[in-house]
Amino acid sequence: MTSHQVIVTEDLTKTYSANDVPVYALRGINLTITAGEFTAIVGPSGSGKTTFLNIISGLDQPTEGKVWLSEELLSNMSGRQLSDFRRDNIGFIFQAYNLIPVLTVGENIEYIMLLQGIPKLERHQRVVDILEVVGLAGYIDRKPPQLSGGQQQRVAIARAMVSQPTIILADEPTANLDSKTGSELLDMMYQLNKRTGMTFVFSTHDQTVMDRAQRLITLKDGLIDNDNVRE
Amino acid sequence: MWWILIKLAWRNLFRNTRRTFIAGTAIGIGLAALIFVDALWIGMEENMIRIATSSFLGDGQIHQEDFRQTQEVERTINQHHQVLSNLKQEEVVAHFTPRTFVFGMITSPAHVIAAALVGVDPVTEKYLSHVDEMITEGGYFEGDNERNIVIGSKMAEVLEVEIGDRVVATVSQAKTGDLAQEMFRISGVFHFHNHEMNRGMAFIRLEKSQQILGLKDDVHQIAIKFTDVKYGQDKLLPFWSKYSKYGNEAVSWTEILPELETIFEWTNVSKVLLGFVFFIIVVFGIINTLFMSLYERMFEFGVLRAIGTRPSRMAQLILFEAGSLGVLSIGIGIILGLITTYICSKTGIDYTGIEVAGVTIQELIYPVMVIDQFIFYPFWVLVFTTITGLYPAWYAARMSPAEAMRRVG
Numbered sequence: 001m002t003s004h005q006v007i008v009t010e011d012l013t014k015t016y017s018a019n020d021v022p023v024y025a026l027r028g029i030n031l032t033i034t035a036g037e038f039t040a041i042v043g044p045s046g047s048g049k050t051t052f053l054n055i056i057s058g059l060d061q062p063t064e065g066k067v068w069l070s071e072e073l074l075s076n077m078s079g080r081q082l083s084d085f086r087r088d089n090i091g092f093i094f095q096a097y098n099l100i101p102v103l104t105v106g107e108n109i110e111y112i113m114l115l116q117g118i119p120k121l122e123r124h125q126r127v128v129d130i131l132e133v134v135g136l137a138g139y140i141d142r143k144p145p146q147l148s149g150g151q152q153q154r155v156a157i158a159r160a161m162v163s164q165p166t167i168i169l170a171d172e173p174t175a176n177l178d179s180k181t182g183s184e185l186l187d188m189m190y191q192l193n194k195r196t197g198m199t200f201v202f203s204t205h206d207q208t209v210m211d212r213a214q215r216l217i218t219l220k221d222g223l224i225d226n227d228n229v230r231e
Numbered sequence: 232m233w234w235i236l237i238k239l240a241w242r243n244l245f246r247n248t249r250r251t252f253i254a255g256t257a258i259g260i261g262l263a264a265l266i267f268v269d270a271l272w273i274g275m276e277e278n279m280i281r282i283a284t285s286s287f288l289g290d291g292q293i294h295q296e297d298f299r300q301t302q303e304v305e306r307t308i309n310q311h312h313q314v315l316s317n318l319k320q321e322e323v324v325a326h327f328t329p330r331t332f333v334f335g336m337i338t339s340p341a342h343v344i345a346a347a348l349v350g351v352d353p354v355t356e357k358y359l360s361h362v363d364e365m366i367t368e369g370g371y372f373e374g375d376n377e378r379n380i381v382i383g384s385k386m387a388e389v390l391e392v393e394i395g396d397r398v399v400a401t402v403s404q405a406k407t408g409d410l411a412q413e414m415f416r417i418s419g420v421f422h423f424h425n426h427e428m429n430r431g432m433a434f435i436r437l438e439k440s441q442q443i444l445g446l447k448d449d450v451h452q453i454a455i456k457f458t459d460v461k462y463g464q465d466k467l468l469p470f471w472s473k474y475s476k477y478g479n480e481a482v483s484w485t486e487i488l489p490e491l492e493t494i495f496e497w498t499n500v501s502k503v504l505l506g507f508v509f510f511i512i513v514v515f516g517i518i519n520t521l522f523m524s525l526y527e528r529m530f531e532f533g534v535l536r537a538i539g540t541r542p543s544r545m546a547q548l549i550l551f552e553a554g555s556l557g558v559l560s561i562g563i564g565i566i567l568g569l570i571t572t573y574i575c576s577k578t579g580i581d582y583t584g585i586e587v588a589g590v591t592i593q594e595l596i597y598p599v600m601v602i603d604q605f606i607f608y609p610f611w612v613l614v615f616t617t618i619t620g621l622y623p624a625w626y627a628a629r630m631s632p633a634e635a636m637r638r639v640g
Contacts, residue, residue: 114235
């Protein structure tokens with residue numbers, strides 16, 4: 001594995017048990033994602049997209065196989081080490097935004113930096129800066145329920161990026177948005193990818209995302225059906 | 232970091248305001264009940280002690296050793312002049328009065344009755360017992376007639392006598408054991424809320440009783456009233472050992488009336504049981520509230536774990552939520568407890584006529600508020616709510632983030 005390779009998986013397998021019958025979610029995935037990629041993982045429902053994202057982020061354990069993320073072998077880490085690793089290296093964007101509704105926009109973004117132990121002044125400055133980047137300057141004291149779906153997802157993107165992670169994992173980030181808002185957000189993430197060099201990995205059904213992706217990995221029945229890198 | 236967790240916990244509590252207030256009010260009512268019951272029992276205890284000790288007993292008594300067991304006439308207090316002289320110097324003693332005490336027979340033209348004949352000093356006795364206040368007919372040793380006798384209302388009824396009638400008292404004399412008889416004239420009739428006293432007790436002047444018992448100026452008993460009623464329950468008070476010498480014993484009312492002390496001990500047991508039941512309610516209330524809240528926010532917990540919150544922080548968050556619910560409940564409980572107890576401490580609660588351990592409650596019971604009730608019980612509510620939060624906290628800490636998100640997503 002080279003420093004250029006952000007994610008490496010080796011024979012990644014995940015099985016679930018349904019009524020004592022094993023169900024294969026992933027069947028030996030071998031994949032390498034390099035720094036700065038803007039990758040979309042696509043496939044029909046049940047193809048293993050979310051399971052794949054969960055495993056490469058350390059949220060779930062593979063039944064077999066290995067995952068290296070930023071040169072670290074995830075299976076060697078304890079629960080606490082995995083938490084710290086995710087905190088410092090991965091930004092998450094979820095389909096349903098999943099902001100903490102009782103915290104303000106600013107506090108939602110600040111939370112991860114509190115976990116990192118970043119000093120107050122720097123935290124505040126970063127919150128102001130990132131809200132500017134995602135076009136929500138002036139929304140710092142709003143609560144999530146006071147925002148539209150698109151605005152909430154912008155906050156989720158800000159929260160994912162503010163800790164300056166190596167990689168952003170986005171699970172169906174545009175699924176709950178109308179096409180115009182989804183397209184705008186995608187533009188924004190694309191620009192951020194270009195500007196910061198952060199690696200973006202999406203799982204998606206959205207054709208807009210697929211059209212923008214530099215690399216399109218298609219999963220089918222837990223296997224890579226197609227891996228298409230665009231110039 | 233702690234601050235954001237506390238803020239998060241407190242705000243989470245009000246995401247479902249109705250549920251939080253129902254749980255908080257239920258716990259608060261329990262706390263208020265504990266505060267109120269404690270205040271009521273203190274009021275009742277004080278009332279019962281006051282009735283028991285002020286009717287006749289006193290806060291404490293001095294006798295010759297074994298007098299209480301044998302009631303023998305010759306067992307008078309040793310060196311009683313010295314004892315009486317010392318008592319005048321005691322700072323903890325407000326009043327004292329010497330008495331003779333003998334069992335005998337009182338005969339009227341119609342009937343005869345067994346009775347405790349008590350020789351008293353009418354002047355000092357007033358400070359110890361309420362006999363003078365309980366006179367329903369005649370007077371309390373008015374004038375200086377040495378043959379006056381004050382008897383209970385039931386005794387008067389049995390003997391079929393009235394004020395001015397004559398009765399004869401028959402007692403056994405000290406040392407010789409000879410029977411002595413003396414005629415008395417009924418000068419007063421008293422009525423206590425105590426059947427035994429009304430039927431079996433009669434009072435005569437101390438000098439006369441000493442004369443008919445052949446005691447010279449000896450006495451059987453010195454009844455004590457302390458400056459603070461609490462001294463009577465203080466077994467470590469130096470007074471007891473100081474006067475338990477020369478073959479005498481100084482005993483508190485708790486030894487003379489042990490059944491009352493036992494009642495108070497049982498009161499404490501019942502308070503513990505009540506507290507136990509209450510805390511069981513707290514346990515289920517908190518667990519139910521926290522788990523409902525936890526299941527509703529499963530995905531959110533998954534997200535918090537995903538973005539890097541350590542399992543221990545998740546546990547802290549839940550514990551803070553439990554603690555916050557405890558604080559809210561304490562606030563409600565203290566307000567409710569304060570209002571109800573304060574109102575009742577002013578109006579009183581009517582238990583008059585109810586007899587407990589031989590003591591008939593004669594007046595309204597006024598709950599007594601003490602600061603401990605508002606510190607001790609709330610403290611334990613907070614401790615219990617937080618301890619109760621340990622299980623949901625442990626559950627949240629060991630939750631797999633992927634599993635948490637999968638349950639909802």
